[in-house]
Structures are given as C-alpha cells and as structure tokens.
Amino acid sequence: MDFCNFAKVIIARYTKDKNALTLWEKKQKNEDVTQILFNSNCRNSNDLRYNIYNQIMYRFPKMHVSPSIFYKRLPRLQSYVTEAKYYKANNKNGERKKFVEYFSLQNWANLTNTAKQSHSLLNCGACMYDLHSMSSLHLSHAKEMKDAVIKCQEMTESFLSTSNVTTLTGAKNVAKTMVSMINPIFEEKTGQDFKTAIAQSLNLTPKVPYEEKRKQTKEKLQTSNEKMKTTLSQDDSDVSYFLSSGKSYSQYERDRMAVGFTTREESAVTSRKRADKEENSEIKKKKHWGSFDSYNINEDLLQNELDKMSSNTPINWTRLAKKICLTKRDNTYPLNAGQVLKHFTISRGINLTKFSNSTDYLRRVRRSKKKIGYRLSVPTPRSSKVLKTIIKRNIQNKNFYIGEEIAPKLYKTNYINNDGDLQEKVNEIHGRxxxxxxxxxxxxxxxxxxxxxxxxxxxxxxxxxxxxxxxxxxxxxxxxxxxxxxxxxxxxxxxxxxxxxxxxxxxxxxxxxxxxxxxxxxxxxxxxxxxxxxxxxxxxxxxxxxxxxxxxxxxxxxxxxxxxxxxxxxxxxxxxxxxxxxxxxxxxxxxxxxxxxxxxxxxGQQRGGKYSCVCGVPATEHSNFICCYNTETQTLEERRKLVVSGNA
Structure with a gap:
C-alpha cells in the first residue's frame, strides 16, 4: 500500500484508543510524557478513529485523508500493520516490532515541523528515500525503489574502495567524482544540470567564484556606504545636531577628522613612502592640474608680474593666480589655482631660479579617509565649511530665526592684500x-x-x-x-x-x-x-x-x-x-x-566707593546685620525721581 508509514501505524494502532490522543495533546504542550501508549483491546468506531487521526494531523495538510478513502482502506491497513506475512522474512527476526516502534506516534511527535512537512500521505518520498532502511522492513516498499537503492549502494561501495575516505578531503573527492559521472547521464535524460538540480532541491547556495563574490561584496558595501552618507545628512539632521551640540566650527572639524581620517603621523608615513616610490620611478607622479588648455591664463600678465619681483623674493602662487585672474573655461576659480600656475610656469620654461622658493618644495601631507576595504572609505559627516554654508543660507531665507539687528558698531580688522601690504578694514556689526x-x-x-x-x-x-x-x-x-x-x-x-x-x-x-x-x-x-x-x-x-x-x-x-x-x-x-x-x-x-x-x-548705583551695594548699606557696615535690617532699600521710582530732580 502506498500510504506513508507513519500514517499506516498511527491509523492501525493509535486511533483505537482515545487515551493516545490525550497523551499526544500533552506532548504538544511540552508536558512530560515519556511514551505514548495505546490499548489494543479498545474498539472505537470508525468515525471516532477518523476524528482522532485528523486531530493528530490537522497541522499537516499533505497527510490529510478523505473519510471515504479512510473507511475503505482501514481494514486493509489494519492487516498490513498487524499480520506477519507482510513483513520481511515473515517477521522471523522481529521486523514488525522494529517497524511499528520506529513509525510510532511517539517518534512522529519528536520530529521537527520541517521533517513532518516532508512526509505526504501518498507516495511519501521521505519514507522511500530518507527512511529507506526502516521502510524496507515492510513488503509494501516498492520493488523498483529497492533495486535502485541496491544499485546506489553498489556504486557507492565501488567509489569508496578506490579512495581513502578517512579524511574530509578524501570524502569530498569521492563525492566530486560521483557527481561528475552522474551529471552527463542526468543532463542527457532530463535536460538539466545535475549539480544545479541538487542545489535547488536541497536549497543549497551554489559556489560563487572568488572574483564574483568579491564584486558582490563590494557592491553591497558601496550601497551601504551611500545609505549611511545619505542618512548622516538627511533633512539636514547633521546641521541640527551641530547647532544643538554647542561646538564651534573648529571643534566640529577636529572631531570629524579624528573619527573618519587617519592621523597626521600615519599620513606623513604614507606620503613619505609615496614620494620615495615616485623618486624611484616605481609609480607615476600624480598630476593634479590636468591639461593647461582647460584654463584661462594670461601669459603676458604673468611674465610682467614675475619681472616686477626682485631676486630672492618668495612667490605666493595662490595670490599671483588671483592677481592675473586665472580661471577655468567656465570662468570659475580653481581651488588649486596656485599649484596650476606654478606648474604652468615651469612647463613654459620660465626661469624661477632667482626666487627664493623656486627650487624648495615641501610636500604637503594630506590626511586621507580611513578605509574599510575594497578601496572604500569610512562614511564621514559633511565638513564644517558645508554646514556653515547651509546655516548661512537658512538664515538668509529666514528658516533659522536669530532675531533682529540692533546696536550697530564699527569693527576694525587687519588683513593682507594681494600686494602683501597690511590693510585695515572697517565693518559694521550688530547685536541680535x-x-x-x-x-x-x-x-x-x-x-x-x-x-x-x-x-x-x-x-x-x-x-x-x-x-x-x-x-x-x-x-x-x-x-x-x-x-x-x-x-x-x-x-x-x-x-x-x-x-x-x-x-x-x-x-x-x-x-x-x-x-x-x-x-x-x-x-x-x-x-x-x-x-x-x-x-x-x-x-x-x-x-x-x-x-x-x-x-x-x-x-x-x-x-x-x-x-x-x-x-x-x-x-x-x-x-x-x-x-x-x-x-x-x-x-x-x-x-x-x-x-x-x-x-x-x-x-544706576555707583560702582565701587563707599556705597557700592544697591541695598544702600555703606561698605563699612556690610557685616553689621542690625544696620542691614534697618536700612530701607530705595525703589526704582525713588531713584528715578532723584535723577530727574538734578540732585543725584
């Protein structure tokens, strides 16, 4: 009979006694039940036996059976499980006892939900394949399946005899050989790759090549990195945090550099190593200025400015770039204008030896971002310069209210102009x-x-x-x-x-x-x-x-x-x-x-002197409590009248 072996035993044995159902329910509630027994002398009606089976299997739809089939096959199931002739060797070696105990209600209760769901009422694959050794005790086990299992055993023993399987590597090699031999035959008959079919049926993850795995990991990290960067600045939350922290722009920038950037010492070592490699021609020097054709540079004005400078004069290339109005093609000012102008001058063969810093070059150490692998840097908050721009824009748009301007004052500051002269600048500032x-x-x-x-x-x-x-x-x-x-x-x-x-x-x-x-x-x-x-x-x-x-x-x-x-x-x-x-x-x-x-x-009280306190007590009597208690403090109205009268 093609019923699941668990269904056979439970229907033929455990549906006879209602106490078996009670013990089953206790087992489901994790109560202490050592063994689910049954009384074979009990005689329940077919309807009651059907209800008991349904209550045991109600959570597993693949084990459900209709009433008509249940009533029709119940007598045959009873004889299949009970009579010795249906067991291997006519039950001479206790096959029936082994079969019934293994497929008992107790063992069904001990199975995991995943294992229970793998069983089905008809043509149960779990019984035929996974539990073949115990299912073969009963003669209802399909002869074709027995032959297939015998052939698999012979093939496995043949492979194992040719290799040492005492080690993990040996077992892997045997399995790999078996798959490689079965794969072309399986693919010819089914049109599918055997390895892919096995992986899909067992929910296995196929092995990914190293380069593909590295690429996937890098893409995931890049996605996470972008999400973190977006989260840090979403809805200007970093601006709100900065304003509520009480930090200055400098302190915020120091904290930001400490968290997301390498230290100065580490950066100095990295910079020195790169300089040595560039000097030994191991790597190419970085070219930060690109093509000079992408800049607007007035060569005549540059030459005139250099001619005006005396010997041994240090050149401030950034100031000189501003003076000759060096710009990009889109008329924007490049941030590294001084660097661009210096290398442009060198490329044109202009003699710079007469200037004091023409040959002196101090490599600037730049603090790089900390790396998390795959050439990806640690997500860092926006710089204080960006936050300052956002705050200024919000103040101008009146999104941030900082009050009204009051009490204008002239504020003097000193600065150095493009010619290097010290100048004084007067600004009007206001309180708020x-x-x-x-x-x-x-x-x-x-x-x-x-x-x-x-x-x-x-x-x-x-x-x-x-x-x-x-x-x-x-x-x-x-x-x-x-x-x-x-x-x-x-x-x-x-x-x-x-x-x-x-x-x-x-x-x-x-x-x-x-x-x-x-x-x-x-x-x-x-x-x-x-x-x-x-x-x-x-x-x-x-x-x-x-x-x-x-x-x-x-x-x-x-x-x-x-x-x-x-x-x-x-x-x-x-x-x-x-x-x-x-x-x-x-x-x-x-x-x-x-x-x-x-x-x-x-x-309006005087500062210092004999009457420095607003209470009106002389300074010499501050320790005299009697004087303090007896002195009446002047009200603001009395003080106002005193000022208005001209006697103050």
Whole structure:
C-alpha cells in the first residue's frame, strides 16, 4: 500500500484508543510524557478513529485523508500493520516490532515541523528515500525503489574502495567524482544540470567564484556606504545636531577628522613612502592640474608680474593666480589655482631660479579617509565649511530665526592684500535681539502646552472652595478681602518676568548676553501637588519648567557703561511694544537679578566707593546685620525721581 508509514501505524494502532490522543495533546504542550501508549483491546468506531487521526494531523495538510478513502482502506491497513506475512522474512527476526516502534506516534511527535512537512500521505518520498532502511522492513516498499537503492549502494561501495575516505578531503573527492559521472547521464535524460538540480532541491547556495563574490561584496558595501552618507545628512539632521551640540566650527572639524581620517603621523608615513616610490620611478607622479588648455591664463600678465619681483623674493602662487585672474573655461576659480600656475610656469620654461622658493618644495601631507576595504572609505559627516554654508543660507531665507539687528558698531580688522601690504578694514556689526513680545508669546504657548498654567473660574467657587484655594496658593490673606474673587482673577493674569545680563569673553572678544524668564508664582501656575494629581504620568519640576531661561539679547559689548548703553534704546522699544500688544496676560517686569556690576548698572548705583551695594548699606557696615535690617532699600521710582530732580 502506498500510504506513508507513519500514517499506516498511527491509523492501525493509535486511533483505537482515545487515551493516545490525550497523551499526544500533552506532548504538544511540552508536558512530560515519556511514551505514548495505546490499548489494543479498545474498539472505537470508525468515525471516532477518523476524528482522532485528523486531530493528530490537522497541522499537516499533505497527510490529510478523505473519510471515504479512510473507511475503505482501514481494514486493509489494519492487516498490513498487524499480520506477519507482510513483513520481511515473515517477521522471523522481529521486523514488525522494529517497524511499528520506529513509525510510532511517539517518534512522529519528536520530529521537527520541517521533517513532518516532508512526509505526504501518498507516495511519501521521505519514507522511500530518507527512511529507506526502516521502510524496507515492510513488503509494501516498492520493488523498483529497492533495486535502485541496491544499485546506489553498489556504486557507492565501488567509489569508496578506490579512495581513502578517512579524511574530509578524501570524502569530498569521492563525492566530486560521483557527481561528475552522474551529471552527463542526468543532463542527457532530463535536460538539466545535475549539480544545479541538487542545489535547488536541497536549497543549497551554489559556489560563487572568488572574483564574483568579491564584486558582490563590494557592491553591497558601496550601497551601504551611500545609505549611511545619505542618512548622516538627511533633512539636514547633521546641521541640527551641530547647532544643538554647542561646538564651534573648529571643534566640529577636529572631531570629524579624528573619527573618519587617519592621523597626521600615519599620513606623513604614507606620503613619505609615496614620494620615495615616485623618486624611484616605481609609480607615476600624480598630476593634479590636468591639461593647461582647460584654463584661462594670461601669459603676458604673468611674465610682467614675475619681472616686477626682485631676486630672492618668495612667490605666493595662490595670490599671483588671483592677481592675473586665472580661471577655468567656465570662468570659475580653481581651488588649486596656485599649484596650476606654478606648474604652468615651469612647463613654459620660465626661469624661477632667482626666487627664493623656486627650487624648495615641501610636500604637503594630506590626511586621507580611513578605509574599510575594497578601496572604500569610512562614511564621514559633511565638513564644517558645508554646514556653515547651509546655516548661512537658512538664515538668509529666514528658516533659522536669530532675531533682529540692533546696536550697530564699527569693527576694525587687519588683513593682507594681494600686494602683501597690511590693510585695515572697517565693518559694521550688530547685536541680535529676539523681541520680548515674541519671547512672551512663545513662552505662553509652551507653558500652556505643558499644562502648568492655572486657569480658574473664581465666580463659580463656593466660599469654602475659595478659602481652600487661597490656602493652596499660599495667599490666605486675600480671602479676608471683600472683593477676593476679582483680586484673584486679576493677579492670576499678572505674570512676573525677570531679566538679567552678564559679560563673557569668547575668542578674546567681550560679549553681553541678556536673558529673561517668567517667575514662578502659585497664583499663576499649578503647585507641585496639583500638577501631580492632574498629570500622574508626568514627572517634572514645575518651577524649573516655568523658569526656563530664554535668550533675549546677544551682542559684542565691553563692560563699560558707554558700551552697555547702546542696548538701552532697543530694550525701551520692547517695553513700549508690550504695553501696546494685546496679550492674554499682563506681564510685570521685575528688575534685576545677576551679579553686582550688572545690578549696579541697571539700578544706576555707583560702582565701587563707599556705597557700592544697591541695598544702600555703606561698605563699612556690610557685616553689621542690625544696620542691614534697618536700612530701607530705595525703589526704582525713588531713584528715578532723584535723577530727574538734578540732585543725584
């Protein structure tokens, strides 16, 4: 019978007893089942036996059988598995026991899913080929297959007798010889290559030649390399990273060179080796300038400039190239213009011996990119020069907002012109200011989005709720007033904003930075307890979140009063704009926090002297706590009146 041997044994034996199905299900759940037994004395109906078989084989469609075939062949299967005459040598050597135990439900459960899926109900190739030795115990095994197996055994033994197979190399040679002999016969009969058919049937990867494999690997690396380069600069993400890192352009470039380029020492060794090979004519010298016909060079002007130079004068070829307007055919300036001009001069036979550096040549060491094999370099971020160009373009297009220009100043710099003379250049530079109105509007949106802004309807509160609210915001004294609701509503809309400034040196230049932020007040913002109750999943410090500093003004400025006064008019204009603006809140400016010099400047206090502190306590009494407690600090209004009266 052409049924799978596992199907024969399971149908003939294990479908008789329902307990076999129970043990099978436990085995599927990885429960400890040592052996799946069956009771041969049980007599289940054919329908029940069919259902048991289907439940065992439901995950393997190739083992399914229709009810009609199952009922028709069940008696024959029963006799095929049970009777000794259907086994080799009439079961004289226990062939039936070996056959039934090997194709038992226990062994079927122990097979992997891949092995189970290789079996099929009819003409099972796995039983005929892979399990031939055990299948041959039963007489239902095809005679043609037996003959084919015997011939394969004879052929294999013949090949093995001619070679030493105790080593891996010997076994490989035998297999290679067998394939080479079978291949032409197989190809003649089937029209397909035997090696290709074997590789496809067993899902083997064909051996790729070394050059082809190297080419494929190189293509994969090139693709990955391009993807990494694209990812590094996608949507200008490297620009965002650079701006948020706080690094200077120089620091960014140093970090970039350290990661993706060889060290100076390694590059110097490589450059020296190449120079030696060029000198010994082992390799050709690199020609970085190409054909001189691709450049616009005024030879007469070049000769005139060289004639004007005195003996022993060093030549700056880059400056000379700019002076004679050396360009490419498309009228663009070549980056190696000095190198092009020098070799053009040498090619024209112009005598350069009278100049001091005419024969001196210092080979420049260039740091090359690190290699990852196959002449591919490590993907590196874009240079700081490229980032600087992108940032400038975004500023010009107003994609990056850096505020308004304020406080113009004249800035002098020195430079060397094309003639080598020291010149002074005067530029007008400006500070930058983000309008206070913009800062307040953005901060209101940020705080409202953060959920820390207090928004209370005092009119709907009962007296007890109002009293509890006043205690919560530490304003119990307001509850005693007659118009408590109106006062609370008014104060809730009055947000205090503080301001401070300080000086610092950046690259040997003095800069001033003005900062501002809202002051935390329970009248305006939720307390810690209220916020945690409202947003239990958020863990933030409310006061720190509210008092986040914002840049207001930044610009070049000394610490003198004269320099700092240049920023007064823009600040006054901001205050006037806020008074006219229609905001959701009423901002109240609180001046001033910061160090002593800054506070002295803001309040009009003298610097140094006997009364250096804005509190009004004499310097000699700073350690006298009684004097400090009893001294009343002058308000800004009192200081203003003093100045206006002319008695200051």
């Amino acid at each position: 200011k983000i309008p206070l109105k913009t800062i307040i509007t953005n901060e209101i949106q940020r705080l409202q989005k953060g959920g820390v802004v207090r928004c209370t309807n005092y009119k709907e509160m009962t007296s007890d709720e109002l009293k509890h609210h006043c205690n919560t915001i530490f304003a119990s004294d307001l509850f005693q007033q007659q118009n408590t609701r109106e006062v609370l509503q008014q104060k809730e809309n009055e947000w205090k904003i503080k301001m401070w400034h300080d000086h610092s040196d950046i690259l040997n230049h003095s800069y001033v930075s003005f900062m501002s932020c809202f002051l935390y007040d329970p009248l305006n913002f939720l307390t810690e307890e209220e916020f945690r109750k409202k947003y239990p999943e958020k863990n933030i410090d409310v006061q720190s979140f509210v008092e986040k500093p914002q840049l207001y003004i930044f610009g070049l400025s000394g610490s003198s009063d004269k320099d700092q006064l240049t920023y007064i008019l823009p600040r006054i204009k901001d205050l006037q704009d806020i008074m006219k603006a229609h905001l959701n809140i009423k901002p109240i400016l609180r001046v001033f926090t910061g160090d002593n010099p800054a506070r002295q400047f803001e309040s």
